[in-house]
Amino acid sequence: MRGMAKFVEPVRILAVVLIALAIGFVITALVSKEPAQAYTALLTGPLPRISFENGFAIKNINRFGNWLEESTTLILLGLAVSIVFRARQFSLGAEGQMLLGALMTAVIALKLSLPFPAHMLLALAAAMIIGFLWGLIPGLLKAYLSVDEIVSTLMLNVIALQLFDLLLFNWLRDPAAGFVGTAPFPASAVLPLLIPGTRVSLMTILMLIAVVVAWFLMARTPFGFELKMLGANRKFAEYGGVNTKRVIALSMAVSGILAGLAGAHLSMGLLKRLTINLSPGLGFEGIVVALLARNDPRWVLLAGLFYGYLRTGAQIMERSSDVTREVVLIIQAIIILLITAERLFPFVQQWVQLRRSRGEAVVEAG
Amino acid sequence: MAALVEMKQITKVYPNGVVANKGVDFSVEQGEIHALVGENGAGKSTLMKILYGLEAPTHGEIWLRGRRVEIPNPHRAIELGIGMVHQNFMLVPSFTIAENIVLGSEPRKGRFIDRAQAIAVTEELSKTYGLQVDPTARIEATPVGMRQRVEILKTLYRGADLLILDEPTAVLTPQETDELFMAIRTLVNQGKTVIFITHKLVEVKEISDRVTVMRHGEVTGRVATRDVTEADIARMMVGRAVFLQIDKPPVLRGRVVAEVRNLGYVAETGRPVLRNISFSVHAGEILGVAGVEGNGQTELVEVMTGLRPATTGEILVDGKPVQRQSPRRIRLSGVAHIPEDRLTNGVALDATIAENLVVDRYNRPPFTQRGVLFPQVIRKHAETLMQQFDIRAAGPDALMRSLSGGNMQKVIVAREFSAEPVLLIAAQPTRGVDIGATEFVHTQLVAKRNEGKAVLLVSADLAEVMSLADRIAVMYKGEIVAILDNGPELTEEEIGLYMLGVRRQEIVTKAA
Ligand SMILES: Nc1ncnc2c1ncn2[C@@H]1O[C@H](COP(=O)(O)OP(=O)(O)OP(=O)(O)O)[C@@H](O)[C@H]1O
Numbered sequence: 001m002r003g004m005a006k007f008v009e010p011v012r013i014l015a016v017v018l019i020a021l022a023i024g025f026v027i028t029a030l031v032s033k034e035p036a037q038a039y040t041a042l043l044t045g046p047l048p049r050i051s052f053e054n055g056f057a058i059k060n061i062n063r064f065g066n067w068l069e070e071s072t073t074l075i076l077l078g079l080a081v082s083i084v085f086r087a088r089q090f091s092l093g094a095e096g097q098m099l100l101g102a103l104m105t106a107v108i109a110l111k112l113s114l115p116f117p118a119h120m121l122l123a124l125a126a127a128m129i130i131g132f133l134w135g136l137i138p139g140l141l142k143a144y145l146s147v148d149e150i151v152s153t154l155m156l157n158v159i160a161l162q163l164f165d166l167l168l169f170n171w172l173r174d175p176a177a178g179f180v181g182t183a184p185f186p187a188s189a190v191l192p193l194l195i196p197g198t199r200v201s202l203m204t205i206l207m208l209i210a211v212v213v214a215w216f217l218m219a220r221t222p223f224g225f226e227l228k229m230l231g232a233n234r235k236f237a238e239y240g241g242v243n244t245k246r247v248i249a250l251s252m253a254v255s256g257i258l259a260g261l262a263g264a265h266l267s268m269g270l271l272k273r274l275t276i277n278l279s280p281g282l283g284f285e286g287i288v289v290a291l292l293a294r295n296d297p298r299w300v301l302l303a304g305l306f307y308g309y310l311r312t313g314a315q316i317m318e319r320s321s322d323v324t325r326e327v328v329l330i331i332q333a334i335i336i337l338l339i340t341a342e343r344l345f346p347f348v349q350q351w352v353q354l355r356r357s358r359g360e361a362v363v364e365a366g
Numbered sequence: 367m368a369a370l371v372e373m374k375q376i377t378k379v380y381p382n383g384v385v386a387n388k389g390v391d392f393s394v395e396q397g398e399i400h401a402l403v404g405e406n407g408a409g410k411s412t413l414m415k416i417l418y419g420l421e422a423p424t425h426g427e428i429w430l431r432g433r434r435v436e437i438p439n440p441h442r443a444i445e446l447g448i449g450m451v452h453q454n455f456m457l458v459p460s461f462t463i464a465e466n467i468v469l470g471s472e473p474r475k476g477r478f479i480d481r482a483q484a485i486a487v488t489e490e491l492s493k494t495y496g497l498q499v500d501p502t503a504r505i506e507a508t509p510v511g512m513r514q515r516v517e518i519l520k521t522l523y524r525g526a527d528l529l530i531l532d533e534p535t536a537v538l539t540p541q542e543t544d545e546l547f548m549a550i551r552t553l554v555n556q557g558k559t560v561i562f563i564t565h566k567l568v569e570v571k572e573i574s575d576r577v578t579v580m581r582h583g584e585v586t587g588r589v590a591t592r593d594v595t596e597a598d599i600a601r602m603m604v605g606r607a608v609f610l611q612i613d614k615p616p617v618l619r620g621r622v623v624a625e626v627r628n629l630g631y632v633a634e635t636g637r638p639v640l641r642n643i644s645f646s647v648h649a650g651e652i653l654g655v656a657g658v659e660g661n662g663q664t665e666l667v668e669v670m671t672g673l674r675p676a677t678t679g680e681i682l683v684d685g686k687p688v689q690r691q692s693p694r695r696i697r698l699s700g701v702a703h704i705p706e707d708r709l710t711n712g713v714a715l716d717a718t719i720a721e722n723l724v725v726d727r728y729n730r731p732p733f734t735q736r737g738v739l740f741p742q743v744i745r746k747h748a749e750t751l752m753q754q755f756d757i758r759a760a761g762p763d764a765l766m767r768s769l770s771g772g773n774m775q776k777v778i779v780a781r782e783f784s785a786e787p788v789l790l791i792a793a794q795p796t797r798g799v800d801i802g803a804t805e806f807v808h809t810q811l812v813a814k815r816n817e818g819k820a821v822l823l824v825s826a827d828l829a830e831v832m833s834l835a836d837r838i839a840v841m842y843k844g845e846i847v848a849i850l851d852n853g854p855e856l857t858e859e860e861i862g863l864y865m866l867g868v869r870r871q872e873i874v875t876k877a878a
């Protein structure tokens with residue numbers, strides 16, 4: 001039975017993805033004069049081309065790089081969201097934690113001068129710490145004052161953005177740059193490159209480590225057990241002796257560490273500086289990844305790679321055809337709808353059943 | 367007499383492969399009270415859900431008044447005059463009783479619900495069938511007993527001739543049960559037919575005309591109630607003789623394990639719920655707590671187990687104060703707790719059986735060693751307990767949600783008993799549990815006592831308290847009004863006088 005369930009689940013998600021892609025193609029066909037070409041760009045764009053014309057060569061390695069870079073950020077954010085969602089805490093704070101993570105790396109990178117690797121490590125640590133603290137705030141508010149985490153994290157996101165802009169404009173900005181941004185980070189505070197010709201950096205390896213650590217944390221530690229019990233039934237966890245307040249606060253804080261790392265990736269790995277409008281909304285893409293992966297870190301890795309592929313393909317399609325990337329937004333939306341709808345399905349079924357019995361909004365009481 | 371309902375060769379296989387009904391033949395005659403009994407998981411609720419159109423049978427036919435019918439949904443069932451009150455109620459908490467009753471086919475005045483009419487209808491129904499409710503009270507503010515009457519009135523409002531009541535008495539106090547039985551008799555006198563699921567054989571004898579017994583998804587007996595004894599029915603249910611009476615060796619009272627001194631608790635609303643409570647539980651004894659439900663028993667247990675903070679007073683376990691400590695600290699000092707409301711805090715429905723069985727011990731060896739959790743050890747532990755406590759389920763990884771009510775209770779009992787407590791607090795430990803499992807829980811409680819553990823047994827079932835306890839504390843309006851030695855000379859009537867506040871012991875504070 002359990003084996004079946006384990007097997008059915010991925011198949012179902014795969015089906016959802018395929019359906020979404022098919023609908024996406026229909027839409028592309030409607031808006032494009034050359035739909036096949038556009039869709040090919042979307043689906044194969046991120047792959048490097050191997051050419052044998054002038055001897056062996058790999059072309060378009062940068063596209064392949066874009067895919068890995070994008071996925072690295074998405075996976076870190078997906079892990080962050082998975083941890084809070086596992087505990088059924090609907091924290092939406094990854095965006096703000098990511099921004100502040102990036103901001104802290106800029107402060108360390110530009111205001112301190114240290115040798116490599118100490119400089120880089122310190123910047124990474126700062127990003128993780130600020131993420132932790134920025135997650136701890138809504139965590140403590142929820143645990144001890146019952147402040148709704150959806151509201152508090154959205155507000156903290158706004159505050160984080162204001163802080164980011166404030167420090168960037170007034171303190172970190174390089175007046176010599178032609179745009180609002182800092183000077184490039186010194187080499188000592190930049191993540192070492194992994195694949196030449198791309199921006200794939202050490203962070204991709206750190207991301208893989210993060211996947212393993214998050215999996216271990218959730219599946220093989222008492223804290224992970226507490227997260228799950230809290231998510232399953234808070235009163236039960238309390239009755240069993242779990243300090244649920246501590247777990248609520250920590251779940252959001254630990255999640256912040258990973259979001260902070262995602263921010264460090266943007267600044268220290270991809271841009272190598274800080275710019276305004278760092279990456280609006282990226283924090284929320286982590287939610288899609290976590291939803292696809294059912295909050296399981298092992299699946300977050302796959303879901304992040306898939307989702308990163310789709311986003312990179314979308315950029316390539318936009319550049320090389322007459323279709324804009326909105327098509328991909330539609331595909332994303334369909335995926336989210338289908339996956340959440342499938343979870344809603346049992347409720348809908350029950351509701352319909354009770355409607356039929358001249359029913360009512362059903363609430364179990366008793 | 368012609369059968370009102372005939373279910374023929376009903377088989378039900380759930381999508382997960384569980385065969386809940388196997389070729390069941392079931393019939394009910396017009397105007398009778400028909401009891402449906404059987405162990406937890408025997409398939410009673412499933413059979414009734416099929417009759418009410420909530421589940422589709424895999425095979426089989428339903429005949430109503432001599433005609434074959436299809437019941438694909440509850441709407442059809444209601445059209446056919448079949449109504450069902452579920453094990454878990456389905457009411458809208460924020461609505462008033464009158465609104466709940468008319469919901470779905472409301473009397474209207476233009477586009478709006480005619481509230482006055484709804485209230486009038488409710489009062490009318492309530493009077494006709496002798497089921498008292500307060501039409502304007504909100505569901506969330508009404509006690510369980512009244513909610514149940516609302517459920518019954520609701521089915522009657524929709525025109526039910528055949529009422530299915532799934533374990534209606536599991537949540538009721540003895541007084542409420544008596545009232546319910548009176549109402550059921552009124553219903554039958556007015557030409558209704560009632561199917562009644564219960565685990566309490568006393569009730570079967572008291573109210574029913576005929577009994578159908580189910581076991582492992584099959585019907586094992588169908589008899590006229592007057593022809594059989596409780597023991598006969600028990601044997602048909604379990605497949606062996608069941609000891610309804612527990613043998614207890616004389617009490618060997620040891621040291622004081624738990625002592626409660628001048629305990630007080632004031633609810634958030636400012637209402638004093640517990641007042642000046644003092645008693646002690648000794649090693650090797652079962653102290654029963656009797657009382658009409660809602661007199662502070664729930665709060666007493668929750669305060670003692672750390673789920674609510676005491677306002678005043680002291681609780682000592684093995685001489686160490688534990689009041690106002692966290693549930694974990696209290697558990698670590700040797701207290702185990704079978705909670706009264708298992709769905710709220712006794713289990714996590716979306717976690718596995720294995721996980722449910724370690725919620726109090728996952729962070730200790732052998733489950734966690736040097737900070738690392740070992741899921742395999744947790745599964746092994748579950749396998750052992752499932753065997754030891756006869757928990758019937760697909761396996762340790764099965765979700766709690768897929769278990770029948772009785773098996774859920776066994777999971778809780780298994781966890782709390784295997785915690786090796788010095789003080790075991792058991793609140794309503796056999797509520798909704800079949801007689802085989804009840805017998806099991808009872809023998810286990812007595813075994814704990816015989817091992818020299820202290821047991822505090824809180825139960826709304828006076829018969830249960832009287833058959834198990836060595837001493838009985840009676841609660842009334844948040845106070846302990848008497849602590850009585852249990853023995854052959856103690857009668858239910860005498861306890862009843864204390865329970866209703868007619869009498870109180872003066873020396874009770876000292877008797878502790
Ligand atoms: N929705 C479901 N999906 C899968 N299995 C189910 C479902 N509902 C019940 N079962 C299984 O079917 C069997 C019969 O369950 P049912 O609820 O009919 O028992 P019951 O006789 O009402 O028991 P109880 O006295 O504990 O209420 C049990 O093994 C139960 O685990």
Ligand SMILES: [Mg+2]
Binds near residue numbers: 453
């Ligand atoms: Mg049942």
